[in-house]
Amino acid sequence: MADATISAVFDVYRFDPSKDREPRYQRFALDLAPHTPVLSALLQIRAEQDPTLTLRYSCRSAICGSCAMQVNSKSRLACETQIGPEMERHGRIVIEPMRNQAVLRDLVVDQQPFWQRYDSIEPHLILDPSHPMPEDRATSMTPAQVERFKETPRCIACAACYSACPAVSADPAFPGPMALAKLYRFVVDPRDSATQERLVRIQPNGLWLCLRCHLCTEACPKDVRPSERIRDLKELAIQVQGGTEAGSKHAIGFKENIRERGLLSEMKLVRQTSGVVGLAAQAGQGLRIWRKKPEIARRPHRIEGLDEVEKIYEALDRPPQEGS
């Protein structure tokens, strides 16, 4: 009755630690319309082929954040990923649990660590008792102030960003993209009284661990763009603390380096970031790199056309245009 169907093939990750020694992939074949959401297909498999297939799901409209999983190796919401393009691009649809979270069964992962990292940024308004909220009325906030939240209120905590993030697995102190986007939401909230403290506290605790790979932004189904919110936080952090943290010194050093010569001086950058002691501490690492790339120890020359670089910096230093 509906549109023409296609033959879709699903290779679904299955693992029940109570009886399986190791994970396996189970193949399911279904004829479905190309616009069928992956979630609908998985629920059809549950209903018609195997009721033991285990996954989290609820709203099926990309607002509850339950059904994030890997679809052909990308962290996606199953409910808003259509099968047609996946079949076209990959010839099959590989369904796996999210990364960076322990598998409890099939596609269900343990989200407690994700929530714990979320809790670590103190995700609630911190109020100053000496400046109470206006009694009996809402705080006044202009549309421009609401704009400052950017897309962070759209976050549905699906953890797709957390699954895609390489820094999450590297360091348990890193709150992760979602938590940092949430932190940004509180930092720009005019009702919050702890903006400065939040920015100071987050610096040794993970802000600068972000690798700027933007995989979180690519994974986010709600356009929260966590990596850009992390960048916003870094800018605010430098403003607040004047670049005294290692992470911010690294960012500032990077900027000065390039402005000076148009090239990066790794030696100088490490010294700027970690000081002479830090440079000594990283000497072993430096030597190893030096053996492969002896040019890093050389004082970098200035590139040609440095005046063009200077123009870029001048453009960046200019205050933003109204409304941009």
Next chain:
Amino acid sequence: MQKHEVVVIGAGLAGQRAALAAIDAGKDVAIVSKLHPLRSHSGAAQGGINAAVGKEDSVETHIYDTVKGSDYLGDQDAIEFFCQRAGPVVVEMEHFGTIFSRSDDGSLARRAFGGAGFPRTIYAADRTGLALLQALWERIGTEDFTLYEEWDVTNLVVREGRMQGLVAFDRRHGNFEEIQAPAVVMATGPFGRVYGRTTNAHSCTGDGTAAAYEAGAQLKDLEFVQFHPTALLESGILITEGARGEGGILKNANGERFMAKYAPHVLELASRDVVSRAIVTEVAEGRGFSGPYGGYVHLELMHLGREKVESRLQEIVDYSRHFAGIDPITQPIPVYPAQHYMMGGIGTTIQGATSLPGLFAAGEAACVSIHGANRLGGNSLLETLVFGREAGAAAAAYVDKAPASTMHATDLDAAVAPFRAWSSRTDGEDPSALRTEMQATMERYVGIYRNEADLFEGLRRIRALKDRFQKVRVVDRSSIYNLNVSDALETGHMLELAEVIVVGAYARTESRGAHARTDFPKRDDAHWMKHTIATRSPTGPELSYAPVAYTRWEPKERVY
């Protein structure tokens, strides 16, 4: 066994607000929820929350609109209380951190909604439920309470005529757990999944409502089922009333703005029951569009302009693109009504008390009743917060005077026995198949337009499914995240509630609000200005009736 003073079941807005009130009263509080609280269906509410805070508006008008919208079945004392609380509740939520949309002067922005005399719906773009849910979870996160996450409530334990506690199924570990508590607040939301075509989440299966009914609590007005006029054609995903509030219009296949015929004064902003029936009539009489997913009409936003649509209806743009392949900025959205809201529920007082001492209820799981025969858009979010708080506070106060609760060793065994039977069968009924048949039955026989013959047939079929459920089988034997157990549990719960809906609809020989009988097309105040009360018996629901509370508003014919 766990012990608490107040256990709240359900962690949406009503449940969280109830928990916060009980915590504020100094009680040891636990929340039991089958979803992480931030995944609750409250987060799917789009359009907004009503509060008559505008200078031209008044609480009095909000009360009148709600009474009229309810088709005079709402309890007027409860509605007065409800509307008076609206302003403070919205301010409180703003202070908790909700990021509402704003007007240029810095005040809370408001939009027009159906059945309302003034633009009084305060909103956060088109994700107001999510904004409120985030803020409340952030607020309650600073308090001390226990969260039993991904636990299904299986049944309540009642002895000596009052609550003693409950049994729940811990999905992650596959255990049945007892929680002893003198006071329980039921806030498990709706059960829209008794219908096939619904805006409700898959999790909306009325577990708490059914558990309360099975424990002896009275259900009220379950035959009043709201169908939202504008749901996406194939998926049933909600397109907020805010889309019409922002100026969206409905057109049939002849290009006519057909609402002019049905509601000449307010057109698309008539009450939901009126607009839904209009769409069904247009399609039934051949003026709709038709396609592989059935008949439909167009919701047009194109004339509003890209900027307005993208800023105020951001989620709608995404939904249309992802789930219907439509760009609403340049194309009309194909829509048709879908089940959306249950006006009925566990009968409660204004303070959330049910007919069962120690059991309280709030939110969509409850029926106070403020929505009567038809709910107005923007009143449900408000309801969760106003009555969630009342129920939580009342539960805490009840604990102070209630005798100590006790659980017996046999309570757990009694609760677990049916599951043992389900899991030990080598042959039996598939819960998913039963669910699908129930949904098709309700859709076909107990939909927007109803009549005696259909309802009779619908009841026969639902009862046959209930019989078959006695032989339900759980195939999955795993102890970890056995969702097959939840499938069976939910299906059993929903069959109980479906039966109550049909029995109530069959008995009510009039048309009122969302209950439209083609064989009794008029409202019959002489016989039917009363609430339906359903009590469980071994042979099915026993109906009785309770008067509607009146204060100042005489019933009039409802014209929009």
